[in-house]
Amino acid sequence: MPKNLIFKRRSEDEDIKASGMYLDFDEMGKKGVMSSADSSIAKWYGIYKSRQPGQHMARIVIPGGVVTSEQAKNIAAVSEKYGQGIINVTTRQALQFHWLKVPNLADVMRELFEYGNSTRHGCGDVTRNVTACPLAETCPAARINARKWARKTADVLGAQRDLDDLPRKFKINYSGCRADCAQPHINCVGLSGVVYKGQPGFKVVIGGGMGWKPFVAQPLFGFIPEASAVDVCRAVALLFREHGDRFNRAKSRLKFVVHRNGIDFCRDVVLQNLLSEGKSQEGFVVEDIDDEGTSYEERPLLQDTPKGTDGLFTVRVIIPKGELPFRKFYELAKLSEQYGDQRLYTSNRQNLEMHGVESRDVSNLKFAIHNLGFETDGSFSLRDIVTCVGTTYCPKAVTETRVLFDRIHRLVSRDTYRGILSSGIINITGCPNSCSPYRIADIGFRGMRIREEEGSVEGYEVLLGGSQTSFGEKLGEFKLCDCEEVVTLVLDAFMMVRRDDEFLTRCVQRVGIEYFRRAVYGEV
Amino acid sequence: MARFKYNKAAKPLESTVETGIGTSALDLKTIAKAIPCQEACPAKTNVPAYIEAIARGEDDKAYRINQEDNIFPGVLGRICTRVCEDACRHKWTNVEGPVQICHLKRYAADNIKEKQSAMPPWFGPTGKKIMVIGAGPAGLSAARDLSRMGHQVTVVEKAPAPGGMLVDGIPAFRLPRDIVSAEIALIEQGGVEIRTDVHVTQTMVDDYCNAYDAVLLAAGTTVTNSIAIPGAEDRQISGLDFMRGYNRGEVTAVRGNVVVVGGGFTAVDCARAARRVGEKDALVSIAYRRTEASMAADKNEFQAMAEEEIAIRTLLSPLRFELNDRGAGTLVLQRNLVADGTLGVKAKIVPLEGSEVRIPCDTLIVAIGQKRDESLLPFGVDSEEDGKTSKPGLFVSGDFKGGSADVISAVASGKNVARLMDEYLMGKRRLMRGVKYEVTDCDGETGRYRDHDIQFPLPMPMAPVAQRFENNAEVETGFTQLIAQNAAARCYLCHYKFEIDQDKCIHCNWCIEASPRDCIKKAARIFYDADGFPTKVFEAERNQDATYIYIDNDECIRCGKCLRVCPTEAIRMRKLEAGDCVKCDD
Numbered sequence A: 001m002p003k004n005l006i007f008k009r010r011s012e013d014e015d016i017k018a019s020g021m022y023l024d025f026d027e028m029g030k031k032g033v034m035s036s037a038d039s040s041i042a043k044w045y046g047i048y049k050s051r052q053p054g055q056h057m058a059r060i061v062i063p064g065g066v067v068t069s070e071q072a073k074n075i076a077a078v079s080e081k082y083g084q085g086i087i088n089v090t091t092r093q094a095l096q097f098h099w100l101k102v103p104n105l106a107d108v109m110r111e112l113f114e115y116g117n118s119t120r121h122g123c124g125d126v127t128r129n130v131t132a133c134p135l136a137e138t139c140p141a142a143r144i145n146a147r148k149w150a151r152k153t154a155d156v157l158g159a160q161r162d163l164d165d166l167p168r169k170f171k172i173n174y175s176g177c178r179a180d181c182a183q184p185h186i187n188c189v190g191l192s193g194v195v196y197k198g199q200p201g202f203k204v205v206i207g208g209g210m211g212w213k214p215f216v217a218q219p220l221f222g223f224i225p226e227a228s229a230v231d232v233c234r235a236v237a238l239l240f241r242e243h244g245d246r247f248n249r250a251k252s253r254l255k256f257v258v259h260r261n262g263i264d265f266c267r268d269v270v271l272q273n274l275l276s277e278g279k280s281q282e283g284f285v286v287e288d289i290d291d292e293g294t295s296y297e298e299r300p301l302l303q304d305t306p307k308g309t310d311g312l313f314t315v316r317v318i319i320p321k322g323e324l325p326f327r328k329f330y331e332l333a334k335l336s337e338q339y340g341d342q343r344l345y346t347s348n349r350q351n352l353e354m355h356g357v358e359s360r361d362v363s364n365l366k367f368a369i370h371n372l373g374f375e376t377d378g379s380f381s382l383r384d385i386v387t388c389v390g391t392t393y394c395p396k397a398v399t400e401t402r403v404l405f406d407r408i409h410r411l412v413s414r415d416t417y418r419g420i421l422s423s424g425i426i427n428i429t430g431c432p433n434s435c436s437p438y439r440i441a442d443i444g445f446r447g448m449r450i451r452e453e454e455g456s457v458e459g460y461e462v463l464l465g466g467s468q469t470s471f472g473e474k475l476g477e478f479k480l481c482d483c484e485e486v487v488t489l490v491l492d493a494f495m496m497v498r499r500d501d502e503f504l505t506r507c508v509q510r511v512g513i514e515y516f517r518r519a520v521y522g523e524v
Numbered sequence B: 001m002a003r004f005k006y007n008k009a010a011k012p013l014e015s016t017v018e019t020g021i022g023t024s025a026l027d028l029k030t031i032a033k034a035i036p037c038q039e040a041c042p043a044k045t046n047v048p049a050y051i052e053a054i055a056r057g058e059d060d061k062a063y064r065i066n067q068e069d070n071i072f073p074g075v076l077g078r079i080c081t082r083v084c085e086d087a088c089r090h091k092w093t094n095v096e097g098p099v100q101i102c103h104l105k106r107y108a109a110d111n112i113k114e115k116q117s118a119m120p121p122w123f124g125p126t127g128k129k130i131m132v133i134g135a136g137p138a139g140l141s142a143a144r145d146l147s148r149m150g151h152q153v154t155v156v157e158k159a160p161a162p163g164g165m166l167v168d169g170i171p172a173f174r175l176p177r178d179i180v181s182a183e184i185a186l187i188e189q190g191g192v193e194i195r196t197d198v199h200v201t202q203t204m205v206d207d208y209c210n211a212y213d214a215v216l217l218a219a220g221t222t223v224t225n226s227i228a229i230p231g232a233e234d235r236q237i238s239g240l241d242f243m244r245g246y247n248r249g250e251v252t253a254v255r256g257n258v259v260v261v262g263g264g265f266t267a268v269d270c271a272r273a274a275r276r277v278g279e280k281d282a283l284v285s286i287a288y289r290r291t292e293a294s295m296a297a298d299k300n301e302f303q304a305m306a307e308e309e310i311a312i313r314t315l316l317s318p319l320r321f322e323l324n325d326r327g328a329g330t331l332v333l334q335r336n337l338v339a340d341g342t343l344g345v346k347a348k349i350v351p352l353e354g355s356e357v358r359i360p361c362d363t364l365i366v367a368i369g370q371k372r373d374e375s376l377l378p379f380g381v382d383s384e385e386d387g388k389t390s391k392p393g394l395f396v397s398g399d400f401k402g403g404s405a406d407v408i409s410a411v412a413s414g415k416n417v418a419r420l421m422d423e424y425l426m427g428k429r430r431l432m433r434g435v436k437y438e439v440t441d442c443d444g445e446t447g448r449y450r451d452h453d454i455q456f457p458l459p460m461p462m463a464p465v466a467q468r469f470e471n472n473a474e475v476e477t478g479f480t481q482l483i484a485q486n487a488a489a490r491c492y493l494c495h496y497k498f499e500i501d502q503d504k505c506i507h508c509n510w511c512i513e514a515s516p517r518d519c520i521k522k523a524a525r526i527f528y529d530a531d532g533f534p535t536k537v538f539e540a541e542r543n544q545d546a547t548y549i550y551i552d553n554d555e556c557i558r559c560g561k562c563l564r565v566c567p568t569e570a571i572r573m574r575k576l577e578a579g580d581c582v583k584c585d586d
């Protein structure tokens, strides 16, 4: 019989979602296989397919980026029992581990749940892990405790069943001030603490995102009172639910809704959504406002061992490639019990932090951390490289990002560059999905293959001078074997023109990309 | 020397221009590969464009697109031999058979909502006068196009009505006459003058050659072939004469049992016509020396013949005719065998000596083909290559030129000769065949999905047998819109071409992962012919051996998935349209 003849049809993923979103992991475990339709739905449960056939990843949702030491130990134990005991810290402050097999998935989730750890909504077309700037509670610049609102938003939105089937993923984050450590401009919704007329509240931007088509978020409100934060997030989610593209998944995300319809349209819909649900709009200001709070640094995360407003210190654990064995993770949890506030904090540099450390304990703690093989200083420096997993696990990856990590890490660790270590960050991503946001880094690498006379080789598109609000400019495309030489040429050229403590990005903006192109390619 | 400037393999190019019109051999080869049905159609009908219009409910537009290439959409939508369908991509990408291109053509023609008008001229008046002899499909096609080129065209026709075999050969139950006359009226509206009842002779051809700037002989094949069947010397009727008589209402009855010898269009039509005017309960048989695969009838017609109780006897050649004392006749035939290892249209037959088959026969119709009336050709014409004869200004086309074929070949022949004549008259080629390229920005949404491939093609509805015999009613009754859109949705819309810009591609292979079939390949090397057209692709297994990620047009079903998934926007979809373009530069 004739099938339907609709000329434009919703995507296959939408069909799969419409045919039911419940998965019985125990039954699936008995069969031992996950169908491809099942694996689309498994994302809602935080389960993703790995590059290796038959292997899966579980992503543990960590709202606000904080776990208790007990939860951390639980995660370490489960990762060891069912996976290969390797834990990854992600740029959106979640934790994940690989090498899980279908028969164990139900037990993995059950055992994690024992300690309140959950993978639910780790992936899928829902509100994803709500993130916050890592220093949140005690940052001297913070106008508001970002973590508190991140967790609240996660709780409220996560419980609203009418937000379970969004057109695509939906990412929210909170920063305590407009230093924007949580990267609001590359998220669907970004809220940054401000003070206006003596009132704490948030500036709200929406529609940012990386992926294959990057957009900088646009200002939705200059100010909303803090109490309205969750309502506004929901109102934006509803805007997304109704206006997101359900035909072409590649263009589903909120960033396309905002780009296509304009921010004014979106604002009208958001206000309408608030109105129809009887939520207050009192005190909302559309235009940018003058923030009355104290001053803040351009890159607060650069500080080693920052001192909080409570007089206690934060000690950082720099995790190379964001990856560490379960045993070390377990030991770090123990250290937080001994020296910190019995919690581990995740950061969007894929690092861990311990908060609440007494000044007298700082050096002991650092010593203990160094003993585990981790550095504690140099956060947000050239050596604090963020790389995605690349071809090690990711089915989408084009390049083996970790090889480049090793080479660049070794290179920037040279004495020559000691003086410019804090001048920038480097992000490496293995494909245009930009799981490591390469466009906002001072130096960004995006994996690709470069065609040769015959065959092709791994290479990278290199961008210079990115920031959250203005993406990097293209330096060129280089084969992997040339990348170290290129970085050397760039850094040497930078050192020749750098003014004072200038960041690389500022320098690129000042002298122009052409200067660096000439330095790299030689005279043209 | 600049650093980091890498040497890369050249980009494969499949067209000479990005957008706009390309007329080189490369462009023509590219479109030939991309749209196999259009390439197969002798008249080069823009099939996907009109099918897309039907799928979108734009029937008038679909008709207009057809008319551009073909003066007889309504006619051909009924009786075309459908070479396009044999070439359709569905023949190798699924098992449900080709798109019903021909039935769709008819659907559009039958469902025009607005009154149609003549096609607009390409050029202003040239002052040249042309005489066309024969108002069959070839003559009329040439006439219309010559008139669109600005020439003054007159057509002379022996018969009382124009149309050639469309009215003298093909019976009305397959092709209602109002369809023919409506489409001929559009040609006349365009300025072509048709004079009927003019019997042209050789001397008149000579006179025309003197009086006109150019003359086209498109007189078809009217001299029937005959075979000597002992005993039937004075009682065999030629199939063509029978059909002409039937069509003009002159033959209203046939006596007793009928045997039609032959297997071509005429034979089949004779049998079906005989059934309609014959005696009740008489036997009507077709006796053909080859197999059914070689007969000029499609699946529907075989079905119709079965319903009309026409016996089809194959592998039989007539030996003699016998008459018994009561006046009842019998045709005696010899069996043929198919040589081992041969099948279908190409089957070889060998007579089985000594065998005999007897079929009751009171009326014997012999329809074994016809040839042209050689006497029409002026003395001294010794070559007719491509339709241009050795006599300056005299051209030939259609069945007259190449022997009995089919209507679409006649239409194509007329189109082609019109261009030759124009070149002869104007001293240069004014119309070029070219390919128009257009970059689309619809995200690869062709409107079709993989799902559309699982739709079963529905059969052409046919009138019940009882109704068929009243008023010579048309047997095939045509698609409803639902059936038509259903059939149209199957078409892959091959005029959309997906291509990868090799300088943007980063070899992520996502398109390959997303693709529904083996349409995107990792290519180590691509080989080209002298025109730059890719002839061969060496596939690579491993990423490092892949020089290109390459879309194989032969396998692409236009789902658009690759384009939507490509993260670097390296894939684009261009719309290709082949047609006549006015050549501006000299």
Ligand SMILES: Cc1cc2nc3c(=O)[nH]c(=O)nc-3n(C[C@H](O)[C@H](O)[C@H](O)COP(=O)(O)OP(=O)(O)OC[C@H]3O[C@@H](n4cnc5c(N)ncnc54)[C@H](O)[C@@H]3O)c2cc1C
Pocket (backbone or CB within 6 Å): B079, B080, B081, B133, B134, B135, B136, B137, B138, B139, B156, B157, B158, B159, B162, B163, B164, B165, B166, B168, B169, B170, B171, B198, B199, B200, B201, B218, B219, B220, B221, B222, B240, B243, B265, B266, B267, B269, B376, B397, B398, B399, B400, B404, B405, B406, B407, B408, B410
């Ligand atoms: C019974 C039958 C059924 C057919 N069925 C099909 C079919 O289903 N599908 C298909 O594709 N093809 C079919 N054909 C074949 C098809 O009709 C011909 O191939 C096609 O019509 C050829 O077109 P033409 O213009 O070259 O010649 P014709 O159609 O033969 O036209 C030639 C014209 O020239 C005229 N003419 C001839 N001599 C003179 C003269 N001396 N003076 C003036 N005018 C003259 C004739 O009267 C005729 O009108 C069929 C043919 C027959 C006979």
Ligand code: HEM
Pocket (backbone or CB within 6 Å): A048, A050, A057, A088, A089, A090, A091, A092, A171, A186, A187, A188, A208, A209, A210, A211, A212, A253, A322, A388, A389, A393, A394, A395, A396, A433, A434, A435, A436, A437
């Ligand atoms: C294991 C396989 C993985 C797959 C298949 C995958 C897939 C994707 C996809 C498809 C996107 C693009 C989203 C879009 O713009 O529409 C994306 C973005 C992203 N991914 Fe991953 N990812 C993987 C692993 C990871 C890991 C390990 C991390 C963290 C370390 C991560 C963090 C992110 C982030 C931060 C983004 C950017 C989000 C944005 O565009 O706003 N991903 N990923």
Ligand code: SF4
Pocket (backbone or CB within 6 Å): B037, B040, B041, B042, B043, B044, B045, B047, B070, B076, B080, B081, B082, B083, B084, B085, B101, B102, B105, B408
């Ligand atoms: S005219 Fe005939 S050959 Fe041409 S496209 Fe139509 S059915 Fe096919």
Ligand code: SF4
Pocket (backbone or CB within 6 Å): B035, B036, B037, B038, B047, B048, B051, B087, B088, B089, B090, B099, B101, B490, B491, B492, B493, B494, B495
């Ligand atoms: S699928 Fe459509 S366009 Fe392609 S060959 Fe068949 S009829 Fe022609």
Ligand code: SF4
Pocket (backbone or CB within 6 Å): B498, B511, B514, B515, B516, B517, B519, B520, B551, B552, B555, B556, B557, B558, B559, B560, B561, B562, B563
């Ligand atoms: S559109 Fe792309 S994915 Fe779809 S069949 Fe064609 S080449 Fe394959």
Ligand code: SF4
Pocket (backbone or CB within 6 Å): B500, B504, B505, B506, B507, B508, B509, B510, B511, B512, B549, B565, B566, B567, B568, B569, B570, B571
């Ligand atoms: S998806 Fe795009 S970039 Fe990736 S291999 Fe295909 S054409 Fe190349």
